[in-house]
Amino acid sequence: MNRKEMREARKLKKLSAEKLGALVGVSGRAILLYETGERSPKLDIEIEICRVLDLPLPDEIKYILSKLPDNILAEELCNRGYKIRKYMTIN
Numbered sequence: 001m002n003r004k005e006m007r008e009a010r011k012l013k014k015l016s017a018e019k020l021g022a023l024v025g026v027s028g029r030a031i032l033l034y035e036t037g038e039r040s041p042k043l044d045i046e047i048e049i050c051r052v053l054d055l056p057l058p059d060e061i062k063y064i065l066s067k068l069p070d071n072i073l074a075e076e077l078c079n080r081g082y083k084i085r086k087y088m089t090i091n
C-alpha cells in the first residue's frame with residue numbers, strides 16, 4: 001500500500017486519521033505518520049488498514065502470507081474479515 005493511495009482511500013471513505021486509527025488499533029497520529037512516510041505500519045496494522053479501506057494487499061504481504069508454514073495467521077485474518085483465500089491456500 002503506498003502512502004498516497006492510503007490517504008486518498010481514507011478521504012474517499014470520509015474517515016479522519018483518528019477514526020481510521022481507532023478502527024485499526026493505532027493513534028490518529030500514527031496514521032498521519034504512515035501517510036507521510038515517516039513511519040511504516042507493522043504487518044498486522046497494514047493488513048487491517050487495507051481491509052478497512054478496501055485496498056489490495058501489497059505484493060510483499062501476499063508473499064509473506066504465501067510462505068506461512070501453517071494456517072494460524074491465515075485463519076485469524078479470515079476471522080477478521082479479510083479475504084486472503086485468493087492469496088494463499090487455506091486447508
